[in-house]
Amino acid sequence: MAGIAIKNKKAGFEYFLTEEFTAGIVLTGTEIKSIREGKANLTDSFCAFVNDELFVKNMHISEYKYGTYLNHEPKRDRKLLLTRKELRKIIVKTREKGLTIIPSLLFIDEKGRAKLKIAIARGKKLYDKRETLKTKDTRREIERHRDY
Numbered sequence: 001m002a003g004i005a006i007k008n009k010k011a012g013f014e015y016f017l018t019e020e021f022t023a024g025i026v027l028t029g030t031e032i033k034s035i036r037e038g039k040a041n042l043t044d045s046f047c048a049f050v051n052d053e054l055f056v057k058n059m060h061i062s063e064y065k066y067g068t069y070l071n072h073e074p075k076r077d078r079k080l081l082l083t084r085k086e087l088r089k090i091i092v093k094t095r096e097k098g099l100t101i102i103p104s105l106l107f108i109d110e111k112g113r114a115k116l117k118i119a120i121a122r123g124k125k126l127y128d129k130r131e132t133l134k135t136k137d138t139r140r141e142i143e144r145h146r147d148y
Contacts, residue, residue, distance in 0.1 A: 006035075006107070008042035008104050012132075015100075017102070017119040017120075018119070018121065020104070021090065022115050022117055023082045023117075025078050025114050026078060026079040035114050040059070040060065042059055042104075045102075046058060046101065047101035050077075053087075093120050094120065099122055101121070102118065104119045
């Protein structure tokens with residue numbers, strides 16, 4: 001059960017990830033069941049503060065196929081659970097110009113709870129993205145030649 005790990009593939013390409021935190025998520029019953037089936041998407045999601053509480057917005061969790069009228073809304077805002085100290089640290093960091101909070105990984109821990117890895121990130125410029133692609137290609141080439 002602990003093998004579920006849903007990555008935000010765009011995060012590493014679009015942003016420089018500087019500092020990471022692990023947060024719990026407030027979910028409903030049908031949401032956790034959908035996550036355990038691997039039916040979640042972090043691609044366009046981001047985190048924002050609402051009244052000193054951190055929420056993940058635009059994270060898509062598909063409706064549970066066996067859910068009835070109790071099924072959840074797929075793109076609702078979900079509260080993240082962090083300590084006050086961590087929240088204060090994130091608030092101070094994101095006040096800096098150009099920094100934002102991006103979800104990078106959604107996973108199920110060993111106790112069966114859904115956790116979200118969030119990262120403080122700075123957006124990459126176009127030339128930075130090209131550099132990332134070049135390093136990825138060279139790494140792939142090295143791995144390909146190592147196999148022979």
